[in-house]
Amino acid sequence: MAAAVPTQARSGAEAPRDAAARLALVELLLFSDDAEECARATVDWLAERGGARKSICALIDAESGTLKHVAAAGVSDGQIESLHLALEAPDHPLVFALAGREPVSLGERRAPDSWRSDFLAIPLPLSEAREARQGLLLVSPARCEPEARWAAEMLGQKIARLRAAAATAESAHKVQRERELLLNIVNASPDPILLTDPEGRMIISNARADALFSSKEGESEGRHRAVTLNNMMFSAALSRQAIDESGAVRRELLLVSPSEGSDLLFELLSSVVQHPREGTCVVSILRNVTDLRAATEQIEENYRRLRLAEADVRAERDRLDLIIDSAADPILVTDSSGKILLMNSPAERLFTAPDLDERAEAERAVRSNDAHFSSFISNLFLTGSGLRWRGEIPLTDPSTLQPLPVEAVAGKVMSEHGEVTAVVTILHDRTEAIEKARLYEQLKAASEQLEEKVREATAELVRRNELLQRQHLELEQASQLKSQFLANMSHEFRTPLNAILGYTSMLLQGVSGDLAAPQKNKMLRVDSNARHLLSIINDILDISRIEAGKMPLHLEEFEMPALVAELLAEVEPLIQKSRLQTLTDLPPGTALVVSDRQKVKQIVLNLLTNAIKFTPHGQVKVMVREDERGGEVNIAVEDTGIGIAPQDQDKVFEDFRQADDSVTREYGGAGLGLAICRRLAKMLDGRIELQSRLERGSTFTLVIPRKGKGR
Amino acid sequence: MSTIAPSTRRPIVLVVDDFADNREMYSEYLSFAGYDVIEARNGLEAIDAAQKRLPDIIIMDLSLPVMDGWEATRRLKADERTRRIPVVALTGHALAGHSKGAQEAGCDSFLAKPCLPDQLVAEIRRMLESGKAAVTTTKGAS
Numbered sequence: 139m140a141a142a143v144p145t146q147a148r149s150g151a152e153a154p155r156d157a158a159a160r161l162a163l164v165e166l167l168l169f170s171d172d173a174e175e176c177a178r179a180t181v182d183w184l185a186e187r188g189g190a191r192k193s194i195c196a197l198i199d200a201e202s203g204t205l206k207h208v209a210a211a212g213v214s215d216g217q218i219e220s221l222h223l224a225l226e227a228p229d230h231p232l233v234f235a236l237a238g239r240e241p242v243s244l245g246e247r248r249a250p251d252s253w254r255s256d257f258l259a260i261p262l263p264l265s266e267a268r269e270a271r272q273g274l275l276l277v278s279p280a281r282c283e284p285e286a287r288w289a290a291e292m293l294g295q296k297i298a299r300l301r302a303a304a305a306t307a308e309s310a311h312k313v314q315r316e317r318e319l320l321l322n323i324v325n326a327s328p329d330p331i332l333l334t335d336p337e338g339r340m341i342i343s344n345a346r347a348d349a350l351f352s353s354k355e356g357e358s359e360g361r362h363r364a365v366t367l368n369n370m371m372f373s374a375a376l377s378r379q380a381i382d383e384s385g386a387v388r389r390e391l392l393l394v395s396p397s398e399g400s401d402l403l404f405e406l407l408s409s410v411v412q413h414p415r416e417g418t419c420v421v422s423i424l425r426n427v428t429d430l431r432a433a434t435e436q437i438e439e440n441y442r443r444l445r446l447a448e449a450d451v452r453a454e455r456d457r458l459d460l461i462i463d464s465a466a467d468p469i470l471v472t473d474s475s476g477k478i479l480l481m482n483s484p485a486e487r488l489f490t491a492p493d494l495d496e497r498a499e500a501e502r503a504v505r506s507n508d509a510h511f512s513s514f515i516s517n518l519f520l521t522g523s524g525l526r527w528r529g530e531i532p533l534t535d536p537s538t539l540q541p542l543p544v545e546a547v548a549g550k551v552m553s554e555h556g557e558v559t560a561v562v563t564i565l566h567d568r569t570e571a572i573e574k575a576r577l578y579e580q581l582k583a584a585s586e587q588l589e590e591k592v593r594e595a596t597a598e599l600v601r602r603n604e605l606l607q608r609q610h611l612e613l614e615q616a617s618q619l620k621s622q623f624l625a626n627m628s629h630e631f632r633t634p635l636n637a638i639l640g641y642t643s644m645l646l647q648g649v650s651g652d653l654a655a656p657q658k659n660k661m662l663r664v665d666s667n668a669r670h671l672l673s674i675i676n677d678i679l680d681i682s683r684i685e686a687g688k689m690p691l692h693l694e695e696f697e698m699p700a701l702v703a704e705l706l707a708e709v710e711p712l713i714q715k716s717r718l719q720t721l722t723d724l725p726p727g728t729a730l731v732v733s734d735r736q737k738v739k740q741i742v743l744n745l746l747t748n749a750i751k752f753t754p755h756g757q758v759k760v761m762v763r764e765d766e767r768g769g770e771v772n773i774a775v776e777d778t779g780i781g782i783a784p785q786d787q788d789k790v791f792e793d794f795r796q797a798d799d800s801v802t803r804e805y806g807g808a809g810l811g812l813a814i815c816r817r818l819a820k821m822l823d824g825r826i827e828l829q830s831r832l833e834r835g836s837t838f839t840l841v842i843p844r845k846g847k848g849r
Numbered sequence: 850m851s852t853i854a855p856s857t858r859r860p861i862v863l864v865v866d867d868f869a870d871n872r873e874m875y876s877e878y879l880s881f882a883g884y885d886v887i888e889a890r891n892g893l894e895a896i897d898a899a900q901k902r903l904p905d906i907i908i909m910d911l912s913l914p915v916m917d918g919w920e921a922t923r924r925l926k927a928d929e930r931t932r933r934i935p936v937v938a939l940t941g942h943a944l945a946g947h948s949k950g951a952q953e954a955g956c957d958s959f960l961a962k963p964c965l966p967d968q969l970v971a972e973i974r975r976m977l978e979s980g981k982a983a984v985t986t987t988k989g990a991s
Contacts, residue, residue, distance in 0.1 A: 628941070628942075632962045636962040637871050639965055640965060643965045643967065644874065
């Protein structure tokens with residue numbers, strides 16, 4: 139300030155002279171609020187009114203730290219350019235001048251060439267301290283110093299004021315912008331943020347917080363209530379927190395959504411802030427954890443399910459393991475390269491070496507098994523396009539070293555993308571099957587041999603059968619011929635016999651006149667012999683009929699006692715002639731029998747006539763006995779006749795046989811009667827039994843079933 | 850032997866048999882017993898005689914030359930003139946088939962040889978009386 143005094147004094151002395159001119163500049167500066175405009179006005183004023191030929195105004199640019207030309211008059215462009223310089227160059231005469239207390243004449247200083255004239259450098263403003271200087275005013279010639287000094291002071295003050303004002307405005311604007319940014323940041327936060335006093339009254343709140351805690355006129359009643367409730371809850375939460383006041387505290391706060399009315403769960407994080415002006419404040423950040431909690435619950439539920447599923451899977455796997463292990467057949471699971479992933483214990487027995495170290499052969503067997511199995515699996519991929527592959531593998535049992543042929547069935551396990559994830563192979567011991575097949579083959583061979591023998595035997599049998607059939611046919615034909623022959627013979631015999639009997643009968647009847655006694659006697663003998671001949675012919679015919687199967691049976695039910703009575707009546711003439719006594723022994727009742735009455739009668743009649751014929755004196759007895767248990771009936775004819783020797787008892791039933799030839803001669807008869815009886819009895823499913831003692835008598839008994847043939 | 854009542858004519862019996870001894874034996878006995886007898890040696894002769902003389906009864910042997918007794922009986926029974934004449938079959942074939950065949954041919958009765966002359970007369974009498982049972986029931990002893 140002391141340095142400025144002479145200048146002020148000098149300019150003060152000259153003031154009255156240029157008062158009007160100075161006023162003009164003051165006016166200009168007063169009404170301008172632009173630094174450059176003021177600079178230009180000052181430079182122009184110096185050129186016009188201050189007597190300066192050249193003048194330049196350069197201002198400090200605080201941002202770039204340089205001195206910049208603003209306005210000039212009467213100066214070359216090169217000079218203007220050289221004025222542009224950095225303030226960090228302290229040796230530069232202009233920088234030096236800028237810090238000086240007095241205007242600096244550049245001619246006195248070692249100035250750059252362009253300034254080696256009578257330029258005077260005056261700091262703007264000179265009156266202020268170095269820090270408050272705004273620039274330099276350069277004028278030439280130096281004699282216009284008083285006007286330039288004054289103008290520089292005016293301009294300097296003016297620019298200082300302008301710059302101060304500009305700085306203030308800039309600062310206020312910046313604060314405003316920062317505030318807006320801060321609010322934007324706060325509002326941009328998805329969480330409600332509030333600044334309140336300790337009682338919960340709002341100082342600052344973001345939009346999210348407003349949505350929860352403030353309402354406006356005209357909004358719904360529900361929303362008002364919700365907001366009121368939320369404020370109460372919030373205050374209560376804060377007051378509880380205020381008590382402990384130990385830094386930031388987290389707690390849960392249940393609020394109501396004013397827009398939807400649903401419960402919202404927030405996590406409240408608040409911290410106390412000491413503000414120099416506002417005092418104690420509370421910053422609260424609310425975080426909506428409604429969804430979070432739901433999500434947490436969901437996650438917990440999912441986790442629980444996962445655990446359950448895992449347990450299920452584990453149980454399933456355990457079960458599967460158990461199943462696989464309990465399978466008697468070896469099961470192996472391999473990957474597509476044939477590496478064994480899993481196998482059950484029967485498989486382990488084949489594919490892992492036993493611990494017993496002395497078994498080198500067992501190890502060899504295991505290695506061989508491995509090789510065979512790998513080859514099987516690779517075959518599956520080479521040739522098997524299907525999911526399954528069946529093959530036979532010649533394994534060896536490592537424990538017994540016996541060959542173990544197995545049938546292997548492999549199945550590919552495919553992933554969703556059609557890649558083979560694993561191969562499951564089941565081996566089945568074929569030893570037994572092979573042994574069975576071998577036995578079966580043996581059996582088959584034996585069976586074939588047997589069949590061959592049977593075929594041969596059958597062929598032989600057929601041949602023999604044919605022979606037999608032919609023989610049978612021949613026999614039948616022979617039999618037929620015999621029967622036919624006998625029938626014809628019978629006819630041929632009967633025709634002449636018919637004439638003999640007829641004429642004899644006529645003679646005996648006296649058709650040709652009465653006969654003398656000896657004639658009649660002889661005619662009777664002719665008649666008797668002819669009748670005997672006829673009976674022989676009839677017997678032969680009967681036998682041939684039976685033999686030829688031409689004796690039909692006629693079964694009927696009849697009473698045996700009645701039949702016996704009928705028989706006795708028929709033989710009555712013979713009995714009278716023989717003077718024998720006849721007796722009957724019949725059961726009480728009707729004694730019903732089912733049989734062929736005609737044939738029973740023929741048999742018993744034959745037995746009866748035989749008995750009478752072979753009994754010279756004594757009695758003939760007919761007895762009927764029913765044998766209930768055997769279902770048979772016996773008809774016995776007992777006589778007191780000559781009897782039959784034991785050795786002859788079988789013979790009497792033979793054809794043309796009597797006990798001996800002498801009997802035939804004595805008693806006559808063809809000896810066919812008992813033979814026929816025996817055949818007839820057989821036809822009736824019966825038999826004839828004989829008991830006899832020589833000279834004491836015989837008993838012939840016909841035994842037949844009571845209920846007919848084949849009962 | 851009783852005879853037919855004198856007021857009536859003697860019944861005509863046709864005896865058919867190829868064996869002369871039997872035919873003549875029956876013929877003689879039947880004449881003796883009071884019948885008019887005509888004879889035939891085979892089936893054809895029998896039909897001829899039956900048609901000419903229309904006998905009261907025919908005694909038919911079955912085994913005959915030229916035409917057998919079965920065929921002759923069938924023809925007689927098929928002929929309106931002779932069909933009402935009773936035919937007694939008489940045969941030495943005693944097999945069951947013969948009597949059955951005779952019945953089928955139309956024979957009214959069947960006798961097996963040997964058949965004594967008085968048995969034959971008894972049968973003839975029985976047949977004739979059953980044929981005109983309404984007229985007379987006379988029955989002689991055999």
